[in-house]
Amino acid sequence: MVGITLSPEQIRQAPPEVRRWLEQQIAATLGLQPHPSPVVEPQHRLIGCGPAEVRAVLAQIRGALPVVNVFFELGRENAVASARGLRALRLDEIGRAARLQSVDQVIACLEAIDAALRRATGTEDAAMTGLDSAGHCIVADQTARSILALWQEIAAAQPAAAASEPHGAGMPADGAPVLSSRHYAATLPGGIPAGG
Numbered sequence: 001m002v003g004i005t006l007s008p009e010q011i012r013q014a015p016p017e018v019r020r021w022l023e024q025q026i027a028a029t030l031g032l033q034p035h036p037s038p039v040v041e042p043q044h045r046l047i048g049c050g051p052a053e054v055r056a057v058l059a060q061i062r063g064a065l066p067v068v069n070v071f072f073e074l075g076r077e078n079a080v081a082s083a084r085g086l087r088a089l090r091l092d093e094i095g096r097a098a099r100l101q102s103v104d105q106v107i108a109c110l111e112a113i114d115a116a117l118r119r120a121t122g123t124e125d126a127a128m129t130g131l132d133s134a135g136h137c138i139v140a141d142q143t144a145r146s147i148l149a150l151w152q153e154i155a156a157a158q159p160a161a162a163a164s165e166p167h168g169a170g171m172p173a174d175g176a177p178v179l180s181s182r183h184y185a186a187t188l189p190g191g192i193p194a195g196g
Contacts, residue, residue: 045125048142060116069098070109074139075147087144088136
């Protein structure tokens with residue numbers, strides 16, 4: 001038998017799949033029965049969004065960079081879809097990736113995204129996200145794929161926008177392009193204006 005000791009910092013920095021595996025191993029060792037996390041009944045109906053809807057939502061939130069960061073985290077490639085066509089993303093991981101300080105800030109951003117969806121679609125009971133009692137954000141796989149496709153489209157157009165800037169604008173000291181709010185707004189497909 002071989003034992004390994006990991007510090008809390010090492011566990012926090014481990015990939016999400018490794019942390020989930022560790023949680024499962026610890027639960028099994030302690031004799032805890034894993035149980036599926038029930039989805040909290042949302043006040044709004046979770047819907048799958050296509051390209052037009054995610055563009056419309058982005059147009060609504062583009063002035064709030066933390067909300068935009070959380071929005072793009074919903075399209076993370078490494079999230080696995082369930083048989084029901086839903087993805088569960090950990091709220092704390094979304095917060096870390098979006099550089100937010102608390103899960104409450106993530107939830108506030110998700111609420112802003114859902115409100116933008118309702119405004120964009122004119123559907124009062126629609127929601128892009130849902131929350132469960134285990135600290136997950138639930139999103140439809142179709143929505144996640146549409147957000148990822150939009151991100152890839154924007155990222156592909158971003159170097160062209162940076163190249164048209166005066167030397168140094170939008171480029172950090174190391175020369176790597178940055179997808180700033182100005183660049184993503186200027187490169188949004190579909191004619192979304194760059195200004196407020």
